[in-house]
Amino acid sequence: MPGPFIDDAQIAHARTLAEEIVNPIFDLIRRNTTVSIERTVLRFFGISGAGARGVPLANLMVDKLKAAGVLNRGAAYWYGRALQLGAKSPLEAVERLTALPADKLGPLSPEMEENLRAEVRAEARSAFEEMKARIAARDDLRKQFPMSPAPHKYVIVATGNIYDDVDQARAAAQAGADVIAVIRSTAQSLLDYVPHGATTEGYGGTYATQENFRIMREALDEESRKLKRYIQLTNYSSGLCMSEIAFCAAYEKLDMLLNDAMYGILFRDINMRRTFIDQYFSRRICGLAGIIINTGEDNYITTADAYDAAHTVIASQFINECFAKRAGLKDWQLGIGHSYEIDPYRDDTLLLELSQAMLVRRCFPDAPLKYMPPTKHKETDIFFSHAYDVMADLVAIWTNQGIQLLGMMTEAMHTPLLADRYVALKSASYIHRAARGIDQEFTVREDGKIANRAREVFGQAMKLLQECRDEGMVAAIGKGHFGDVKREETGGKGLDGVMEKSSDYFNPFLEILEAT
Numbered sequence: 001m002p003g004p005f006i007d008d009a010q011i012a013h014a015r016t017l018a019e020e021i022v023n024p025i026f027d028l029i030r031r032n033t034t035v036s037i038e039r040t041v042l043r044f045f046g047i048s049g050a051g052a053r054g055v056p057l058a059n060l061m062v063d064k065l066k067a068a069g070v071l072n073r074g075a076a077y078w079y080g081r082a083l084q085l086g087a088k089s090p091l092e093a094v095e096r097l098t099a100l101p102a103d104k105l106g107p108l109s110p111e112m113e114e115n116l117r118a119e120v121r122a123e124a125r126s127a128f129e130e131m132k133a134r135i136a137a138r139d140d141l142r143k144q145f146p147m148s149p150a151p152h153k154y155v156i157v158a159t160g161n162i163y164d165d166v167d168q169a170r171a172a173a174q175a176g177a178d179v180i181a182v183i184r185s186t187a188q189s190l191l192d193y194v195p196h197g198a199t200t201e202g203y204g205g206t207y208a209t210q211e212n213f214r215i216m217r218e219a220l221d222e223e224s225r226k227l228k229r230y231i232q233l234t235n236y237s238s239g240l241c242m243s244e245i246a247f248c249a250a251y252e253k254l255d256m257l258l259n260d261a262m263y264g265i266l267f268r269d270i271n272m273r274r275t276f277i278d279q280y281f282s283r284r285i286c287g288l289a290g291i292i293i294n295t296g297e298d299n300y301i302t303t304a305d306a307y308d309a310a311h312t313v314i315a316s317q318f319i320n321e322c323f324a325k326r327a328g329l330k331d332w333q334l335g336i337g338h339s340y341e342i343d344p345y346r347d348d349t350l351l352l353e354l355s356q357a358m359l360v361r362r363c364f365p366d367a368p369l370k371y372m373p374p375t376k377h378k379e380t381d382i383f384f385s386h387a388y389d390v391m392a393d394l395v396a397i398w399t400n401q402g403i404q405l406l407g408m409m410t411e412a413m414h415t416p417l418l419a420d421r422y423v424a425l426k427s428a429s430y431i432h433r434a435a436r437g438i439d440q441e442f443t444v445r446e447d448g449k450i451a452n453r454a455r456e457v458f459g460q461a462m463k464l465l466q467e468c469r470d471e472g473m474v475a476a477i478g479k480g481h482f483g484d485v486k487r488e489e490t491g492g493k494g495l496d497g498v499m500e501k502s503s504d505y506f507n508p509f510l511e512i513l514e515a516t
Contacts, residue, residue, distance in 0.1 A: 005444065005451040006362055006458050014363070014458075017465040018322040021473055026326065028273060029280045033505065035192070035497040036274075037281045038062050038075035040243040044127045044509050045079055046090040048210060050196035058244075059193045061094045072499045074506040080120040081105055084112070117506060124508035128288075131250060135289050138253035141221060145230045148178050149436075151371065151396045151404035152232065153428050155421050158183035160202035162212045166219045169231075171418055173223045176425040179232040179256065179403065182216060184208045189239025189268045190493060194248065208235050208245055213252035232256060234294070237282055238264045240274070240494050246282035250289035256335060256403075257286060261323040262316065263296035265477060266485040267303075271492040272474065283327035284513040293329065294403070295320045298339035298372040300483040306341040306376070310356055311460030312482050313338055314363065318465060319473075321364065328516070331366035335403050339372030340392035348449060350391060355453040357399040358444065362454070368402025371395075378412040385409040389424065393431040398438050404428070 039058035047057050065071040065078055082093035108116065155177045157168040162182075169180040185202030188195075198215060199207040206212060213235065220231045234256035237245040242259065249257050261279045264270035286293055297313040297320070304312070317336050324334055338360050342349050360369060373392045378385050389407030396404040406424040408416040416424075444450050468476040480486040 005446060005454050006359065010458065010462070011363055014318050014462060014465060015322070017462070017469050018318040020469045021319055021465065022322045022326065025276050025473060026280075029277050031500055032273070032277050032498055033072070033074070033501050033507070034274055034277050034494075034499070035062050035066060035071070036241050036278050037243050037507075038065070038071055039241075040247050040281065040285075041075045041507060041509055042079065042090075043244060043247050044131075045076075045093075045123060046127070047079075047094060049091065051094075054196055056193050056196055057091065057094045061097055064098050066499075072502040073504060074501075076120050076124070076508055077116070077504075077506040080116040080506075083119060084116060117508075120506070121508045121511075124512060128509070128512050131288065134251060134253055138255075139290065141224060142230045145224050145228055147230045147232070148176075149432075150368065151401045151432060152178035153425060153432075154179035154181060154234075154370075154403055154405045155425065156181045156183050156405070156416070158205040158415055160185065160204070160206055161200040162198055162206050162215050163200065165206050166216060168418060168421075169216060169220060170223050172421050172425070173220065173227060173231045175422045176429050177231070177421075178229075179234055180216070180220060181234045181256075181258075181405075182206055182208070182212070184236045189236070189241075189264060189270070192240045192494065192497065194241050194244050208248070210248035210252060213248055213254060217252050217254065234258065237286075237293075238296075239268055239270055240264075240278075240497070242275075242278040242282040243285060246285040246289075246291070249291060250285050254289075254291060256292045256294055257282075258296065259283060259286060259293040260296040260337075261320050262477070262482060263299060265487050265492065266483050267296075267299055269487065269492045271495040271498070272477065272487060272489050273498050274492075274494040277498060279323065280327050281510065281513075283324055283329055284510070286333065287328035287330075288513055288516060290333070292333045292335045292368060292403075293324060294335040294370040295324075295337040298337045298341070301339065301341045302376045302483075304484040305343075306339075307343070307346065307352065309484070310457045311464055313356075314359065314457060314461035315464040315468070316482055317360065317364065318461075319468070321367075328513070331364075332368065334364065334367035335370035336360065336364055336367050337370045337372060340374050340395060341372075341376050344374070344377055344388055350395075351449045352453055353391070353395050354398065355450040356457065357395050357401070358450065359454040359457060361399050361401075363458075370403040370405070371401040372405050373407030373411075375407070375411055378407075380412050382409040382413075385411060386423070386427070390427055390431060393428045394435060396428075397432050397435045400439060 042058040082096045087093040157165045183205035185207045186204035195207045198211045224230045232255035237257040237259045264275045297316045386409040408420045474489045
């Protein structure tokens, strides 16, 4: 285990700084809503179908309300008005509100307003109970077929065709995978809607849709029963539809989601305000569903130098943790991201990588953590690449990582083939088996390279946290402190989907989630 080279008081101070950084952003979150959040509310009510040309019904209704200038009262309020107009189903509610401009509806008496909210809250509680029942069914299967010991071996499928993904996922599970991640189709995070139905035409990945989630979850549940061990499923909740994808994932019983407070801002140029607001509601849903989130700090050291920028990973992890806990997530749900990315031609890289991984474990002792493999410095020499990946496997077991994405020896060449995945799983299983308990056999010298490097990185992280606290998170991102990427508060995609809540804004699901 990591030695005591960082004092508890220092770590507590880092958390205090993170709180002070995040507090002003929560004022923004409390005052505003987004089109994605309002579409998520409608999905909770069962409005999950698609209309003409595949346009999601939730988008049709929210776009109508936004165009009328009334969405700031909350989609739930207008859903209630549709019920009062005689709608007998979610589809009818969409039809009535899209046929009759919401801004033409007259005001209600106080008694009618009270009745509307009571009726909608009752429907929300019913939807909430349905969601909890589905989550309980997943958890029952987990109990029936316990997972393998950590680190959980995590592999990716990404054919573009959900049915081919299923075949690859089954093969990976049979070869020893514990977690299957379905990579999203290229640039899906920039779509301001969730595609509908099963898809077979993704590029660089498979579209994240509710039906695709259902298909893969059903297949992995069947495989779990055959293998007598539970296989976890993960997807991606980032970009312009964070909370909608979180809802779809929760409803279809996924176990993990890649979900980060800043990834969309930095690496997809999603507007800063939009991302901060959306991540909160999405994480509230993850908290309800018992979903483990995977944060994206590993990305910082693919765009910046991993040795020089190591401290930015630590600082961001404290900030991400704070955002997550303010949204109700527990320690066991924090798959905090980091990776094995220091240039392999630098001296002492194993010691440096051990130091970074031990430091992360020291700072977040009760989180599972999500450890990423080498990618930035991969070569087409597959034998070197395989040895490189095995070193990451050793660090993962040595530092008690909970979730480990396995490296592929052909990372620099093509999307992994079944055989590549098999080799990665076989070698990781060997290293995990051979080295389990190694952390109990060796202690870290307080004056050695590992401890000194950890103290150096932590000290730099504290300086960055203090700067973020003093100047604000917006300024820190504007200066490119994270991933060497600079963004402006009003730049990027999706700002037009942010609106200030009215004084009588109504969101019964947020009420329930915050009270849970």
